[in-house]
Every structure is written in structure tokens, then in C-alpha cells.
Amino acid sequence: MRAMFGMAPASVRDDIEDALDGAANDADFTAQERAILKNVLGLHDVRVADVMVPRADIISVSAEASLGELLALFRTAGHSRLPVYGETLDDPRGMVHIRDFVDFLASEPSFGLVERATADPTHQKAAEIPELRMDMPLSAAHILRPVLFAPPSMPALDLLVKMQASHTHMALVIDEYGGTDGLVSIEDVVEAIVGDIEDEHDEEDRPGIAAAGDGAFIVEARASLEDVSEAVGFDFSALADAEDVDTIGGLLTAVAGRVPGRGEIVAGPGEFEFEVLDADPRRIKRVKIQPRAAPLRRGPAARVEPEGGAGAEPRRPPDH
Known part of the structure; x- marks a missing residue:
């Protein structure tokens, strides 16, 4: 039909979009299915800059922060991963995962957690808490993981593929001068497809x-x-x-x-x-x-x- 009127052949993408628009009032797709499919089709136009958390809203921690400060930040931030920087956010050192942090506290002999848990698994005296060396700097714990780096113009889908391949769920967005412009998690990219993903803490945050x-x-x-x-x-x-x-x-x-x-x-x-x-x-x-x-x-x-x-x-x- 399009060739008859001298129009360029429709692409598969156009055909799918037309089908979704035509199915708006029937039961072929639910509203949620149509929304997700349209988001998938439009993902090729979404750039990293469109889904990133801007620099001003990044919650990060210094590599020289104490473990006590890191614990307090994890408690208030509501994130399982935090970017780690040197002197400023423009000097990224990696990220710290809360699971690595907890594993370090539980397994490091100098913290005494394993011995106390074995000796008295049902009770831990409050007086023992100061024995934990929570003044140790984060950099000395050697629990940092690498992060990915991406320019703002990078297609979000390309970053998602890179995150999947590297098993790294956090990327810092770097501008043309090498400064940190924002942060993207794998959840940010997935939300561009399925919509907002709220967990137990999102409502209160x-x-x-x-x-x-x-x-x-x-x-x-x-x-x-x-x-x-x-x-x-x-x-x-x-x-x-x-x-x-x-x-x-x-x-x-x-x-x-x-x-x-x-x-x-x-x-x-x-x-x-x-x-x-x-x-x-x-x-x-x-x-x-x-x-x-x-x-x-x-x-x-x-x-x-x-x-x-x-x-x-x-x-x-x-x-x-």
C-alpha cells in the first residue's frame, strides 16, 4: 500500500508502533504491555544523560572516610552501592558495595566479630561495640570495586549491555573535560523501559x-x-x-x-x-x-x- 502511493516501505519498528497504536482499544495488549513495548522501541533514542542522577544529587563517600562514617552513610542513603572518591568527585576511586562491607566486618579477625559470635551466639554486650575498629579508613579495608565510565551522549542501551557483560551495575558519567557529570545505575536504565521501580525505602525517601x-x-x-x-x-x-x-x-x-x-x-x-x-x-x-x-x-x-x-x-x- 505504501509503495502504491510512492511512500517508503515501513520498517519493522514502524509496523510494531502502528500495531500498538491500533491495539489501544482492544484486548491484544494491556496498557502496561503497550507502555513497556513503546519504551523498548524508543530506547534507541535515550542517552545516558537522560537517565543519570545529576552530580548535585550523587551520594558518595571519601576513600579516607572511616568505616564508622561509611556505616552511617549506608544507613541514611538507602543504597546498596556508593561511589568512592579521592579528594573530590572528579577523582573517582571506584565503588563500595554494602555486602562487601558487611563481609569485611564479619570476617576480619581484628574486628573480633567471628570469635564473639562463636563464643556467645545469643548475646553481644553493648560494651563490646567500641572494640570494633570503626575508625579504620575505607581505603585500608581494600573492598573497593571498579565502576564503569560513560559519556553523557552514550546510548543508554549500549551502557546496559556493557553493564551486563562486565557484571558492574554502576557507571559514572564523565564530561569532555574528565569531570564527573552524573551517575547511572542499572536500575536507572531498566526504569527507562519498565517505569519507576520502587522498593521498601523509596516511599519514605x-x-x-x-x-x-x-x-x-x-x-x-x-x-x-x-x-x-x-x-x-x-x-x-x-x-x-x-x-x-x-x-x-x-x-x-x-x-x-x-x-x-x-x-x-x-x-x-x-x-x-x-x-x-x-x-x-x-x-x-x-x-x-x-x-x-x-x-x-x-x-x-x-x-x-x-x-x-x-x-x-x-x-x-x-x-x-
């Missing part, structure tokens, strides 16, 4: 969104626009699509045209404005979303119009 009264909300900047839209009752997606951002912090930075400082108030879409509650020079950390008509807090806060909008000069709250 989800960025906070809390009502603050009078229609205002206190939001962690890394909260997704989908979650914020659902909580606030306003769809931020139209502006987000234009700016190519996924989080409320990214949207605020795009609207302001820079990283706003703590205390600044930025006019947002609709009837809302954003007050930056916490930030550093590189990123926003916490934001207050409030109706535009809400009374502004006295102090150093200054209203900032979106970049290119009317009123380029910041406006300060009126004196009362």
Missing part, C-alpha cells in the same frame, strides 16, 4: 511536599513536577515541557533564568509564586509555593519576574 496553610506548600526542590502538581492542584507540565525540566527546582531555575538565592521570591506560572527557603550557589534545595496574593514576608526577600518578562528589576515588598 520521596522528596517532601507539605501543606503550610493558606494554600501554601513547602517542597523539596528535587520533588518531581508530577508529584507537586498533584499536591498543589495546578499543572506545571506545560511550562515544564517548554523548559525541558522534571523537578520543581529545575522549573524555578528555568523561570528565573539563574539559580535564585535564599529568600528570593520568583513569580511563577498561574496564580503562584515561589519563595526560596534554602539554596546554595549551585542549586535550590527547598521552596515555598504560595498563592501570588499571599502576604509577602518582610526581610531580604525580593520578587523576581521570569527572565525576559515585564519588570526586569526585582521588586521589593511594599512597606507597611
